[in-house]
Amino acid sequence: MTQSPTLSILQNYIDGQWCYSQTADYLDVVNPATAETLAKVPLSPPEDVDHAAQSAQRAFQTWRRTPPTQRIQYLFRLKNLMEEHFLDLAQTITIECGKTLEESKGELRRAIENVEIACGIPMMMQGTTLEDIASGIDEFMIRQPLGVAAVIAPFNFPGMIPFWFLPYALACGNTYIVKPSERVPLTMQKIFQLIDRLDLPPGVINLVNGSKNAVDAILDHPLIRAISFVGSTPVARYIYGRAAANGKRVQCQGGAKNPVIILPDADMEMTTRITADSAFGCAGQRCLAASIAITVGEARHTYTNAIAEAAASRIVGYGLQDGVQMGPVITPQSRQRIEQIIQQGADSGATVLVDGRSPQIPNYEQGNFIRPTILQNVDPSSELAKTEIFGPVLSLIHLDTIEDAIALINSGQHGNMACLFTSSGAAARAFRYEVEAGNIGINIGVAAPMAFFPFSGWKDSFFGDLHGQGQHAVEFFTQTKVIVERWSQNRWSRQF
Ligand code: NAD
Numbered sequence: 001m002t003q004s005p006t007l008s009i010l011q012n013y014i015d016g017q018w019c020y021s022q023t024a025d026y027l028d029v030v031n032p033a034t035a036e037t038l039a040k041v042p043l044s045p046p047e048d049v050d051h052a053a054q055s056a057q058r059a060f061q062t063w064r065r066t067p068p069t070q071r072i073q074y075l076f077r078l079k080n081l082m083e084e085h086f087l088d089l090a091q092t093i094t095i096e097c098g099k100t101l102e103e104s105k106g107e108l109r110r111a112i113e114n115v116e117i118a119c120g121i122p123m124m125m126q127g128t129t130l131e132d133i134a135s136g137i138d139e140f141m142i143r144q145p146l147g148v149a150a151v152i153a154p155f156n157f158p159g160m161i162p163f164w165f166l167p168y169a170l171a172c173g174n175t176y177i178v179k180p181s182e183r184v185p186l187t188m189q190k191i192f193q194l195i196d197r198l199d200l201p202p203g204v205i206n207l208v209n210g211s212k213n214a215v216d217a218i219l220d221h222p223l224i225r226a227i228s229f230v231g232s233t234p235v236a237r238y239i240y241g242r243a244a245a246n247g248k249r250v251q252c253q254g255g256a257k258n259p260v261i262i263l264p265d266a267d268m269e270m271t272t273r274i275t276a277d278s279a280f281g282c283a284g285q286r287c288l289a290a291s292i293a294i295t296v297g298e299a300r301h302t303y304t305n306a307i308a309e310a311a312a313s314r315i316v317g318y319g320l321q322d323g324v325q326m327g328p329v330i331t332p333q334s335r336q337r338i339e340q341i342i343q344q345g346a347d348s349g350a351t352v353l354v355d356g357r358s359p360q361i362p363n364y365e366q367g368n369f370i371r372p373t374i375l376q377n378v379d380p381s382s383e384l385a386k387t388e389i390f391g392p393v394l395s396l397i398h399l400d401t402i403e404d405a406i407a408l409i410n411s412g413q414h415g416n417m418a419c420l421f422t423s424s425g426a427a428a429r430a431f432r433y434e435v436e437a438g439n440i441g442i443n444i445g446v447a448a449p450m451a452f453f454p455f456s457g458w459k460d461s462f463f464g465d466l467h468g469q470g471q472h473a474v475e476f477f478t479q480t481k482v483i484v485e486r487w488s489q490n491r492w493s494r495q496f
Pocket of ligand 1: 152
């Protein structure tokens with residue numbers, strides 16, 4: 001075990017050692033609720049990425065030869081350490097990212113769940129065999145690791161998102177580099193303090209902090225074979241193109257604009273509660289947040305009043321305080337951008353039914369708070385109806401039929417999630433059959449796949465073939481090798 005870093009100047013973790021970046025360029029890490037500066041994060045240069053990639057490549061030679069049953073012992077230990085430090089990790093997520101402590105605990109639970117599932121790798125990584133594909137000839141397909149892989153993560157789930165990939169990469173025999181969001185690097189800093197206690201061979205897992213410069217070095221590094229990215233659509237598209245042009249395997253999860261349809265036969269109390277949590281939970285900074293609620297027929301009246309009440313009564317404040325239901329957004333720039341979008345919506349004819357702009361949160365006047373906001377009569381063809389807001393803003397659109405609602409959803413660019421609220425099985429089946437989105441909720445507001453299912457974004461919400469989590473991750477982190485084998489029967493019988 002090496003010495004832990006202080007939290008004031010963050011370090012990278014490369015080759016089994018904490019080490020300072022070679023950069024002179026640092027960014028402040030700021031608590032979005034209190035505006036307190038928590039630490040300085042290095043914006044690592046390509047030299048640091050190269051150091052990590054070289055170390056990971058060296059480690060790969062022995063790690064891939066370590067039996068899967070032994071590789072997962074490290075994951076069992078990691079799970080136990082994450083459980084032991086659960087509260088501290090959850091508090092760190094809240095302090096740097098702003099979500100409530102309960103939301104942070106939920107996030108961390110999902111991270112640990114992926115570690116647990118990856119412990120099944122001795123089964124999940126198995127290949128296939130067929131004897132006698134021709135007389136006396138057998139054929140096998142085995143899965144082998146790729147080498148060095150890396151994840152580039154967004155700010156909104158600093159604890160969970162690297163774990164959609166890392167445990168599977170490792171269990172499959174790859175070595176790994178994590179590049180957290182430069183806005184929320186503290187959670188990974190703490191998780192790597194736990195990783196340091198695993199006594200893994202040096203270089204098996206590395207941490208490189210930074211922003212675009214470090215990302216570009218990852219995209220271009222010849223030793224890095226596979227890249228997982230989660231973030232906004234424009235960056236996802238860029239990373240997919242550049243990494244693929246460099247011959248790498250890439251999976252890029254992008255942004256979203258998630259619609260929910262509310263039919264008149266829905267349980268309105270449940271629907272209101274669930275959609276309010278979806279739209280305003282994590283201050284709307286979730287790629288599975290409901291962003292547009294489409295009411296059909298009579299649902300317009302019943303739902304509108306109920307959701308307005310739920311938005312207005314939500315308790316907003318510092319996520320570490322008991323009873324708080326929603327925290328701030330990540331930066332002052334983000335808050336300003338969201339407030340501008342609300343204004344543009346109002347200017348283009350929408351009614352601001354609940355206005356959460358510029359709230360006063362006692363004792364947290366410096367925080368990036370916006371209260372839940374509801375825009376009514378949003379024009380389906382307006383920019384507001386198409387732009388990812390990534391804040392606690394729900395747009396209401398009214399349509400006459402479910403067919404019109406599905407057609408509107410399918411005309412959108414994104415395909416991360418779509419949900420339906422109804423008590424009709426036939427409507428639910430038509431919806432899941434027709435809707436062009438990869439994660440579907442029926443009477444569910446945040447259709448987040450569990451670790452043993454793929455996180456299935458479509459359209460501009462995903463670039464690639466294989467998604468994160470579960471069996472898709474095993475396929476992403478392995479390459480298939482097919483062996484066709486013949487042994488002379490004559491020679492065999494002569495031995496006896
Ligand atoms: P972002 O795209 O700004 O940043 C993501 C990562 O890319 C960060 O590590 C950042 O350092 C890096 N990056 C940013 N700009 C870059 C550039 N020009 N070149 C190279 N690298 C760059 O995203 P964010 O603001 O951190 O996260 C929010 C976004 O992530 C939202 O759009 C949200 O919908 C999306 N998201 C998607 C999913 C999903 O599963 N589809 C999950 C979570 C978040």
